[in-house]
Amino acid sequence: xxxxxGLSIRQLTGRWRISLILxxxxxxxxxxxxxxxxxxxxxxxxxxxxxxxxxxxxxxGILPIVTMALATSSFSNELEDKTLGYLTLMPLARWRIxxxxxxxxxxxxxxxxxxxxxxxTLFGFDGEVRPAVAVAVxxxxxxxxxxxxxxxxxxxxxxxxxxxxxxxxxWEGVISxxxxxxxxxxxxxxxxxxxxxxxxxxxxALEERVIELPVAIGGAAAVTVVFLWLGVRRLRRMDVx
Amino acid sequence: MSESxxxxxxxxxxxxxxxxxxxxxxxxxxVTFQVxxxxxxxxxxxxxGKSTILHMIAGKASTSxxxxxxxxxxxxxxxxxxxxxxxxxxxxxxxxxYTGREFVEFTARLHGLSPTKGPVDRxxxxxxxxxxxxxxxxxxxxxxxxxxRLAAALVHDPQVLVxxxxxxxxxxxxxxxxxxxxxRYAEQGRTVLISSHILxxxxxxxxxxxxxxxxxxxxxxxxxxxxxxxxxxxxxxxVVTDSPRRMxxxxxxxxxxxxxxIGEDGExxxxxxxxxxxxxxxxxxxxxxxxRLKRVETLDDSLESIxxxxxxx
Numbered sequence: 001x002x003x004x005x006g007l008s009i010r011q012l013t014g015r016w017r018i019s020l021i022l023x024x025x026x027x028x029x030x031x032x033x034x035x036x037x038x039x040x041x042x043x044x045x046x047x048x049x050x051x052x053x054x055x056x057x058x059x060x061g062i063l064p065i066v067t068m069a070l071a072t073s074s075f076s077n078e079l080e081d082k083t084l085g086y087l088t089l090m091p092l093a094r095w096r097i098x099x100x101x102x103x104x105x106x107x108x109x110x111x112x113x114x115x116x117x118x119x120x121t122l123f124g125f126d127g128e129v130r131p132a133v134a135v136a137v138x139x140x141x142x143x144x145x146x147x148x149x150x151x152x153x154x155x156x157x158x159x160x161x162x163x164x165x166x167x168x169x170x171w172e173g174v175i176s177x178x179x180x181x182x183x184x185x186x187x188x189x190x191x192x193x194x195x196x197x198x199x200x201x202x203x204x205a206l207e208e209r210v211i212e213l214p215v216a217i218g219g220a221a222a223v224t225v226v227f228l229w230l231g232v233r234r235l236r237r238m239d240v241x
Numbered sequence: 242m243s244e245s246x247x248x249x250x251x252x253x254x255x256x257x258x259x260x261x262x263x264x265x266x267x268x269x270x271x272v273t274f275q276v277x278x279x280x281x282x283x284x285x286x287x288x289x290g291k292s293t294i295l296h297m298i299a300g301k302a303s304t305s306x307x308x309x310x311x312x313x314x315x316x317x318x319x320x321x322x323x324x325x326x327x328x329x330x331x332x333x334x335x336x337x338x339y340t341g342r343e344f345v346e347f348t349a350r351l352h353g354l355s356p357t358k359g360p361v362d363r364x365x366x367x368x369x370x371x372x373x374x375x376x377x378x379x380x381x382x383x384x385x386x387x388x389x390r391l392a393a394a395l396v397h398d399p400q401v402l403v404x405x406x407x408x409x410x411x412x413x414x415x416x417x418x419x420x421x422x423x424x425r426y427a428e429q430g431r432t433v434l435i436s437s438h439i440l441x442x443x444x445x446x447x448x449x450x451x452x453x454x455x456x457x458x459x460x461x462x463x464x465x466x467x468x469x470x471x472x473x474x475x476x477x478x479x480v481v482t483d484s485p486r487r488m489x490x491x492x493x494x495x496x497x498x499x500x501x502x503i504g505e506d507g508e509x510x511x512x513x514x515x516x517x518x519x520x521x522x523x524x525x526x527x528x529x530x531x532x533r534l535k536r537v538e539t540l541d542d543s544l545e546s547i548x549x550x551x552x553x554x
């Protein structure tokens with residue numbers, strides 16, 4: 001499994017991809033600094049920081065987009081250039097091919113996004129550690145769930161990236177914002193619920209609109225496991241070019 | 242005959258009533274054959290279904306009908322089987338960021354070999370790429386990439402080797418080396434199945450051949466026996482001269498010519514069962530009759546034409 005993991009890391013760490021991820025990951029930090037300087041004394045600062053920066057920008061935008069950019073290409077690139085055959089012709093159980101691919105996306109995206117979220121939160125919450133930890137855990141859970149979804153999607157279609165983008169914008173972006181029940185079936189909903197559940201006093205803006213913490217943890221775990229399983233199943237059943 | 246000899250000669254690959262279709266397109270139609278240790282050539286024109294059959298033997302594709310077994314085990318969804326099979330697919334895609342040696346090492350690790358140095362050295366030496374092993378695959382010529390891919394397919398010393406168009410992009414010297422390597426491999430009692438759309442590529446290598454045409458198995462068995470049957474069929478040659486009628490009359494008086502016809506455009510179509518004799522007769526007669534030859538071409542040179550005789554019979 002280590003060999004496939006190493007290969008995946010090498011495939012996913014192309015210069016333009018990493019540059020894009022670093023740029024996107026730096027965005028919340030830069031904005032947090034500016035917002036902190038410009039509006040830290042405002043009465044609505046905490047609410048706006050949570051809703052606009054943490055939810056709108058980080059959880060609903062940068063988290064899925066960065067994970068999508070990597071995880072969809074884990075398999076779709078191999079399918080496109082027809083190198084997937086090498087892996088499927090090895091004496092490896094299919095999960096030992098799918099899991100390292102998901103883990104590679106997690107290992108590359110996770111730290112960058114977590115660091116970005118933690119630093120931005122430290123700026124926004126005057127150096128408080130507890131909300132930063134809550135943001136870190138919620139982003140970690142989100143990256144893992146998205147990595148499983150998008151890795152599977154890359155195996156299912158060669159148009160994984162546009163389809164993933166539509167899913168992120170429509171389902172995770174628009175629909176989950178306006179339909180509260182969708183939070184039970186949304187990675188964004190799980191991430192925000194974990195963030196709020198781990199530190200309710202710091203995120204009062206989320207309290208009214210998030211699902212219960214155990215449900216969110218269970219949902220994120222279920223999504224990860226189900227899409228890992230679907231990926232393994234797909235790899236077992238598909239005709240590899 | 243001892244028990245071990247019987248085991249060695251048992252079929253290692255069995256394809257039983259296999260069909261494969263993609264939507265309404267039938268790629269392989271009810272094909273049955275067995276492959277035994279030694280070198281077997283899978284021949285057929287492009288689009289005959291060779292790669293589809295090989296994909297099913299390698300377990301990369303499912304069958305729509307029928308069953309494929311390798312070493313007595315189902316080929317599909319059986320990753321452990323790859324410990325005993327080496328596959329080199331037709332696609333030349335490689336992980337260009339690896340050096341040749343890294344690629345073979347990577348394959349060895351995936352096969353669970355440890356340490357990898359010995360098997361990797363042996364495989365690279367077998368394909369004669371020791372000097373280039375530390376260069377990136379992306380910088381290799383097409384032939385070198387093919388050879389390093391072959392090294393990767395051989396690194397775990399498989400019992401069964403399945404090679405899809407392995408000689409694509411190789412030069413004559415590399416073909417000779419490949420020929421020697423495969424012959425040595427087969428002499429150890431292993432099975433080598435090689436596909437090609439070029440008859441000459443395989444005829445010096447494989448004693449047994451499988452001929453596929455339009456998704457069907459057209460013929461199977463000893464290469465020479467099939468070739469002799471093919472030789473019974475008359476070959477057609479087109480001859481263009483400045484004096485077709487005189488040339489036709491001259492050819493008609495020759496022993497090895499079955500028939501001569503003149504088309505509306507004045508081109509001659511000559512049928513003969515003795516190609517060698519025909520090849521000598523045409524220039525000789527033209528010289529004797531003082532006829533200028535503009536063009537002489539065989540109409541039956543392609544593998545497709547040869548296969549069509551087998552299918553039509």
